Amino acid sequence: MKSKYDMLVIGGGPAGALAGKTAAEKGLSALIVEKRPAIGAPVRCAEGIGKEALCEFIDPDPRWISAEMTGATIVAPDGFVMKLGSEMAGSKVGYVLDRKIFDRELVWKAAEAGCDVTVKSRAAAPILEDGAVKGAKIEHAGKTTDVRADVVIAADGVESKFSRWCGIDTTVPVREIMSSVQYVMTDIDIDEQSTVFYLGNEVAPEGYLWVFPKGKRSANVGIGISGKKSGEGHRAKDYLDRFVKKTFPEGKTIEYIPGGVSVCRPLANTAADGLLITGDAARVVDPLTGGGIYNAMYTGRLAAEVAAVCIGKGDVSRKALMMYDRSWRESKLGKSIERNYLIKEYVIKLPDTKLNEIIHSVSNINMKEFSTINLIKEIIRVNPKLVLELGVLAASLR
Amino acid sequence: MLKVHRDICGYCGCCVSVCPEGALELIDAYLSVEKNCTNCGVCAKVCPLGALEVVDEE
Structure with a gap:
């Protein structure tokens, strides 16, 4: 030095x-x-990254890739499952890293x-x-x-x-910190090639719960909830423990990871x-x-x-x-942050009934380019009513 | 005063990001509380593990 x-x-x-x-x-x-x-x-991370995003900076190397993803799954508050994949079935869309x-x-x-x-x-x-x-x-x-x-x-x-x-x-701002906890779990039954996102106010208020595969029978199982919704007896850890007890009762936790993620501008x-x-x-x-x-x-x-x-x-x-x-x-990045901020502000206000309705409208999406924005565009396409609710924002999503 | 339950704290820094006074600092595996803490309790609310507590002065 x-x-x-x-x-x-x-x-x-x-x-x-x-x-x-x-x-x-x-x-x-x-x-x-x-x-x-x-x-x-x-x-301090769920370790997921899109394929294109990663490759813009570094060539994937098995030494630090825990698992390759071919799709993603969204689970509605009522348990309905939406499957997202590539137009080229089975092709890689992202990675879970070993940070x-x-x-x-x-x-x-x-x-x-x-x-x-x-x-x-x-x-x-x-x-x-x-x-x-x-x-x-x-x-x-x-x-x-x-x-x-x-x-x-x-x-x-x-x-x-x-x-x-x-x-x-x-x-x-308190409402814009995601109060988060993640367990690295082993010996659990999972889809080893798909990330899973659980939505709903009972599961993860103003946030989501994730299962990101880390390889054979192993995954990052974590949750982020709004700081506004966090408090004694209903913290991120309480929500996660409840989910794990129900979903992976026999799983073993080999790493305990708390964290904070900002979702502000x-x-x-x-x-x-x-x-x-x-x-x-x-x-x-x-x-x-x-x-x-x-x-x-x-x-x-x-x-x-x-x-x-x-x-x-x-x-x-x-x-x-x-x-x-x-x-x-x-840049594209800056614009996508602003756009996703506005979408987030809309989504967190949705009641579970509305979230169910939206997720029910599409059970399978195969995207040419696998991305959050393409998912949202597809959801808007099949739910034209959303255009009115999203107002000015919808125009930028066409 | 703000009490840090060090057996519960996972030193993640979530609390540091929301402190309006900048009174918290995460130094590797140790959370430090500065004198300018106003006991507002925002950190205790957002802590994912429940490691922070505003208690009466002893």
Whole structure:
């Protein structure tokens, strides 16, 4: 670890790893700082990702793929099952990853490109000069070291503190935090090639419960409920325990994973003087699915690309770095976050009777391109009444 | 004051994200509570495990 880098990255998850890797490839000196003693552990994720999304960043490798998916299943509140698959029956549509190995692979690729990495090292405070971020105070093994950088990338996850210390409010509204718990379970009867989503106010209020296969007779069984609906006696863990007792009474839990997933709009501002905010820390999680791996890698890479240009021009002011903020908002990703936010706001207000009605309208969908948006378009196509309810939003979904 | 039941806490950081005061911080496997905590209880509400509790000052 040196005392000065072109770029300092706070956090060694997918956002931080892609930022570090991209920076190094652009010829910048960069350091990734991870507060935990190991990259990738403990896991805080259901580990699902679409095939196209993953392949945009890295070629699938059996070392960190737990299971390949050929479809998805949605279970209505009344138990009715909707099956989603590819037009090409049996072809792969997505993966369930092994994040412990996947995250290591991403950081290894950053290191291989020339990026420095330090673990069990915590950014304890920013170095601020005239309101601009100039680096961070890094604590490691009882010692605090000043590490200066032209640009700092905050990639510190849902529990992000760094940007808040720099004066940016990152508070997630209570109703928009998904209070979550997941068990990695073995010895259970599952469809090993399909993710399953259970909907309904009894099962998972304003959220969903998932079973994501992890291989033979094994799966991530988890739930996210709105923070608004959480409280003593009716927490995410209570809902999950009830489901598991009923559905997988003989299953064994080999990992116990709590977590929080933001489903709010992204931060109003993801750039400041000398600072860019990425991934979960920027609240760029997909508000409808809660998926964040792709969005983290996308914003991490983009942040480093913009930082490299700005550092090259000798201007790392907020004004110059705002290129990053504008770019992701105008991208397909930014537009899909906004659209999915509006869909989420509509869906969470639906009573179970209405959810049943919608899911009953289609029992099988085989999509040319397997995606959430194509599922929604198909649902609207067979339920023309929804166009009226969705109003302006429906126009963008045609 | 805010009591952290450390035997229940799974150090996931869900609480940190909703704290309006920025009074919580997750340092690896340890949740720290700063003096600016106002005992509002938002964190205790959203905790997926029930590890946080606002209790009367002793």
